[in-house]
Amino acid sequence: MMSGQHRQQETVQPALPRNLAARSIGALLSVAISVIHVIDQGGFPGSVTPPYVGILFYVLEFAGIVTAILLLAGFVGLGWFLALGISAGPLVCYLFSRGTGLPGYGDDIGNWLEPLGILSLVVEAGLFVLAAAMLKSLVRPGKVRTAGG
Template identity: 50%
Template sequence: MSHRTAVAPEASWVARWAGSLLCLVVAGIHVVDQGGITATRDPSYLGIAYHVLEIAAVVAAALLLLGLVRLGWLLAVGVALGPLVGYILSRGPGLPGAREDIGNWTEPLGLASLAVEGALLLLSVPLFARSMRPRPRASVSSGD
């Protein structure tokens, strides 16, 4: 008899649903911030980055729900980290052609975004790391 504990499938399912929901909330916050799905922020590189993030968030959510956890959690890490880094850079030194947010650390939508991205990061990093571990193979009993 093995004393190894396994993660209950329900726990994995709950984590995948939570990760998917957090990814979709990140996408939604950025759609609101850019002014809608068809709007594009200026400068154009920033608008493109918003669209790439939103698409990546939806794809990550779909991958997690479909059970493609390794790729889903990896993409979820990127969905969390990308905007976190962008927030720090845009509020700190500023971004080329986008200096209006320098020092604007307490914008409500930005703070909501940080909270969701932080939660997604805390969820996705350990689950991605766990997905990278080799799975133990089932041992064949000799039937003594």
């Protein structure tokens, strides 16, 4: 200890027990995003054209499972960061695919009220809000938590 200065020792709890409920909900929502998109593409391997849309579906579905595993395993920083991506990406694509359409993919233009699309929006928005809140709780002014969640 240096003279005149006192250092506070911060206890960092293991990641597994901390925020288990939030991480479990995040994992469930991540898997739900994957399942919704497998259903939307007509099962696995599915038949979505143009090919780049099908590839985006596969990447999203894989990332959803990886995100769930990371959250449940306690890798919260990376898990919540990926959760932002797997929720925001499909939300943006939904808006473009229903609005102006995506390049070479105009099948869903104007199809705003498709039940599976609405369910997808609700799940993705829920995960986005949860992930943003959890990431905010990890980063505090002047402090960055390296473990915990």
